Amino acid sequence: MSLDEGAAAVPKVSGHRALRIGIVCPYAWDVPGGVQAHVRDLAETLMDLGHLVRVITPVQDPSILPDYADDGGRPRSVPYNGSVARLTLGMRATNHVRRWIREGEFDVVHVHEPLAPSLSLLTCWAAEGPIVATWHSSIARSRALSVGYYIAQTAMEKVSARIAVSEYARRTLVDHIGGDAVLIPNGVKVANFAEAAPLVPRNGRRVLFLGRTGEPRKGLSVLLRAWPGLRHNFPDLKLVIVGAADEADVLAQLPAEDAASLEFLGPLSDHDKARALRSADVYVAPNTGGESFGIVLLEAMSAGTPVVASDLPAFRRVLDDGRAGAVFVNEDSSDLTRVLIRVLSSSAEREALAAAGLARAAEFDWSHIAADVVAVYDSVVQPGEIVEVDLRGQLMGRWGRRGSTSGIR
């Protein structure tokens, strides 16, 4: 590990000490996902702030890992909670985590989604000292929890500070486990979107939808119902669809004469998604539910694209109650038509929305979000103490105590 290279000259971070931080990602690094993206952006921002960061994560192909990430083992397909999940578990993984903790000499270890039965839970079990945990979703269903209640309870008692990324995630925690959490929202790397080169210049007539078309909760059909009416007002209007699309299914929902107004870009990389957003005049998020945060809205706002979104509570919060983006009544196509006509008819309105959106997104820039996470680290870090391997109070740990110290090193 390269941590020791930086240890000689401890850099100063805005008057505070640079921390040695270990971050645990529970899901495979090579599978796209919200938690993985969060861990990546957090780790990179913390390093920008001058901290020493190591990430441990399951990964299928270790050669793709960035230099700050360590191989936490292959994910295995395990039936869990009614579906097949890709998790890393077992004694080999536990020993891996133990070695990572010993070699990392971390001031604080930050686990993500601690109750997912993967590396994060193993870390809570195998580590002792300042541990911070972040809850991302409602993954910990009460049934799964009650089965392993004693295990979960013991692991959670070792967590010194809990963070929830949304009110929704916090509520799950409060209802199922008890206790509370600090709310620190997801961040966005504003510059990655604000500075992306557009695919084509904006022309005032390009509407963008993002998401799998077959997923009803993404709400594409709400937009498609509004589409003929919108085209009546703006005959040259284009709808750009980004994400895995069933084109035949989408076209079947529209009159034949509207088919040519659709453009399918398919699934895009993060970078190309940013470029597509920079080319759009309006981003529409007609989601009908199931959204706990709305990171895509922040990405569009960072790209300077005016946002029109359904009035889900999570969206309203991100949009600062409609000040940083226009909202319409959820699932109401005629209200969506009304709002979109207003936004499309006035370039002044679009500019105002884009400016307000960008200012709002800047508040969620990772640099601010990570600073609040560091405040949490500072409040649990003990001077002169590091996170250590926990061999107390656990049967397996007691039995393994003799073998593990000599065996792993």
Place this chain on the structure above:
Amino acid sequence: MSMGTAVLIAAVFAFAVICALYLSMTAGRLDRLHRRIDGSRASLDVQLARRQAVASELAASGLLDPATATVIAAAAHAAREAGDQDTRVASESVVGDGKRWLIESDLSGVLAEVFDDSYEVAEVMALPGGHDIVVSLAGITRRVELTRRFHNDGVRACRQVRAHRLVRWFGLAGRTPWPSTVEMDDTPPTGLIFGPGEGRTLDT
């Protein structure tokens, strides 16, 4: 010895072993919780000492009008004295420092009153050296708030385990005093809350 007695003895023995294991694991859990609380309580002392230092520095910086500087200096001085006295008895117990939390709350109150709006904050930040010290103050007030919260979380988790019947019957907590939460006003000044996190739009 009949078959029945042998089974009974084996069952009793197994039960005793399971009980012993359970008790030993619970004792381990409790020990860990106690150490976590000791740690978080020590962290709180460190953060409060830093807050007092930043407040004193601000009062002495010449960035504030004399009336404000005097009020902050007085509150910070009282907090330092209370903190010093408390640390001297800290090894004994954490009881009896109710007065200290009133004094620390006073410092929170003074800071909250002075930096209650963005106008005051912007005025100070515009002065040379003002930006850095305001950022330090914002950082430390947030850290005090977080540290106390995490400490009290730990205390509550510990009390929950200690309230358990078996823990009380077998005296698993030993002679460690019943843990107490720290109750004080640590609300950060509204003018010093930056970003979209708590206390702002997202938590409403």
